[in-house]
Amino acid sequence: MRPGRVPALSAAEEAEILVRVRAGGAARREGAGDLFRRLREPVHAVCLHVTGRRADAEAAVAEAFLAVQRALPGFTTESRVTTWVYRLALRAAFRARARGRDGVSTPLSCLSAGPRLVLALFSIDGLRSGEIAEILGIPEEEAWSRLHAARRMLSGTQGH
């Protein structure tokens, strides 16, 4: 882990948030609020790099956390909550990008979805390669290979 890198949310913290959310009432609101405050910035960063537009990134974050808050009490899958949130956010980001009609001109915008996605995830402080592989649903070594391929593509678009 890089110096100063802090995991956005540990497994124990996720479990504690789930308990509060399932308790209902004010505890549910507070738990969901905590989850939002802990993950909003890294999720926003990923959405920004995937959509290429600030407005779309914000819309994707709102859409993703809305789905999270609605479905969290019934969360039963084996993956971590953080992984699930990122996967929801990425789908929301792709949808938000498709909603926008104006052209996007960020360094990543000329790349296709796959490379953009990998570069976006690896640029997030606190996300380790194992977690990124879990989000993408691929083996960890494959995640490194994809990052390398994506960086090479980026290099090609920038004329290196």
Next chain:
Amino acid sequence: MRPLFCHGESLKTPGCEAFEIAVEKRLHGAPLDSEGAILGEHLAEHLAGCERCRDYQALARGSEAGMRVAASAAAAEVDWARVEREIRGRVRAWPRWLAGAVLAGAWMALFAWLSSPPEMRQGRTLRALPAIAILVVLVGLVAGYSSRRLLALVDQGEMLVTYRGVLAANLQWARRMKWALAALLAFFLYRALAGESVSYDPLVYFGGLSLPLAGLWIYLRHVTVPRAEREARDLGLFEGAGR
């Protein structure tokens, strides 16, 4: 992924790709496996003599730094309290569903009423109400099932592969719905203009039912399908791209 050792090179001479991946692992603070540790030992030596890998390292550092700066700047401008309030305000979906159901039911009942002769209005509208209620509940159940199914699919398999599959199915569904709606609309308009009945006014009844269908068709034609096609292009669905 290319093999660690390039063709024609000795087993003790890894290719640039392997060193570039080692650069990425070091940049991201990832632990190195035994193979990676050997590469790590020789990385500085390799970088000193390989311009391609030095360029790669500079690009990796530069692009990541740029992305982080851009993300921090964008996040600093977001009014997070407002976003959180908006999310909280929309968490309960049922009031909107209920409003939509009441509106749809009222619309259908209105045209059952308006299309009937005055002496038959009350009886016909009352008889139509159960059918209207069943239709509205069915549409609500299908929509609710569809959104739950989408949430369940989020966590399955390789993300992009799963997502492309969902998107392809959605796109196909939207295109079929567009044609089905067009056919239904044409039938309703035909009945509105050519239909005859002593117990109701076909122009009002079928014309009234055609209006929301026409709105839905226009939305599918000009919003839903083009949006899904843009998303499919972005995800490489049309090219059949693997990654």
